[in-house]
Amino acid sequence: MAPSLRCHPTTMAAACFLLLTLLLAPAPADAARALTPRGAGAGAATKAAQQGGNATATAADAYLAPHNQARAAVGVPPLSWSGDLATAAGKIVAQQQRQGGCAFADMGASQYGANQGWASYRASPGEVVASWVAQGRYYAHANNTCAAGRQCGTYTQVVWRRTAEVGCAQATCATGATLTICLYNPHGNVQGQSPY
Numbered sequence: 633m634a635p636s637l638r639c640h641p642t643t644m645a646a647a648c649f650l651l652l653t654l655l656l657a658p659a660p661a662d663a664a665r666a667l668t669p670r671g672a673g674a675g676a677a678t679k680a681a682q683q684g685g686n687a688t689a690t691a692a693d694a695y696l697a698p699h700n701q702a703r704a705a706v707g708v709p710p711l712s713w714s715g716d717l718a719t720a721a722g723k724i725v726a727q728q729q730r731q732g733g734c735a736f737a738d739m740g741a742s743q744y745g746a747n748q749g750w751a752s753y754r755a756s757p758g759e760v761v762a763s764w765v766a767q768g769r770y771y772a773h774a775n776n777t778c779a780a781g782r783q784c785g786t787y788t789q790v791v792w793r794r795t796a797e798v799g800c801a802q803a804t805c806a807t808g809a810t811l812t813i814c815l816y817n818p819h820g821n822v823q824g825q826s827p828y
């Protein structure tokens with residue numbers, strides 16, 4: 633499955649207001665291996681963590697609350713916040729920021745699930761997560777399928793029952809565009825499995 637890059641930040645058209653993608657779901661064989669959080673190194677503060685006050689807790693809740701609202705809606709236990717995953721996400725968005733344009737990161741080799749959101753403006757965490765959750769309208773749980781021509785993968789990662797923790801970060805580029813990434817452990821979207 634190719635990433636759902638309906639349009640790319642570097643070829644931004646008027647219609648490309650908010651772009652979302654789900655990067656490649658790991659192969660089923662990968663999914664069987666034990667997943668443990670990588671010990672993320674210190675230092676890569678996220679933008680959100682730099683905003684003053686108790687920004688870490690505030691930013692965490694801004695991402696976490698809409699995730700857990702969507703999970704509760706389908707009877708799935710809440711995620712907890714992982715500082716290590718947030719640090720890892722912060723490093724990725726910082727690198728994408730340095731490379732210019734805050735383009736999507738290639739997360740194909742990551743052991744974690746990864747939802748990404750690109751916006752041409754400073755999108756709030758809640759807005760980005762809401763856009764992932766909004767894919768749920770195309771998802772049919774009864775037969776675990778997504779409506780033809782639609783993407784449901786960012787939604788199914790949000791509500792994936794086995795996923796226990798999430799950490800997110802956002803970078804803002806000189807253009808004002810933002811790249812937001814959430815990492816999920818254990819990852820969801822295992823082929824052939826229903827999220828819940």
Ligand SMILES: *[C@@H]1O[C@H](CO)[C@@H](O)[C@H](O)[C@H]1NC(C)=O
Nearest residue numbers: 685686687688689690692693
């Ligand atoms: C910030 O919030 C976190 C989580 O609620 C808490 O553990 C921490 O003590 C708070 N830090 C400050 C400086 O208030």
Ligand SMILES: *[C@@H]1O[C@H](CO)[C@@H](O)[C@H](O)[C@H]1NC(C)=O
Nearest residue numbers: 772773774775776777778779
């Ligand atoms: C799955 O279920 C939905 C909702 O009932 C239906 O619209 C869709 O056609 C079904 N898809 C498949 C592949 O059976």
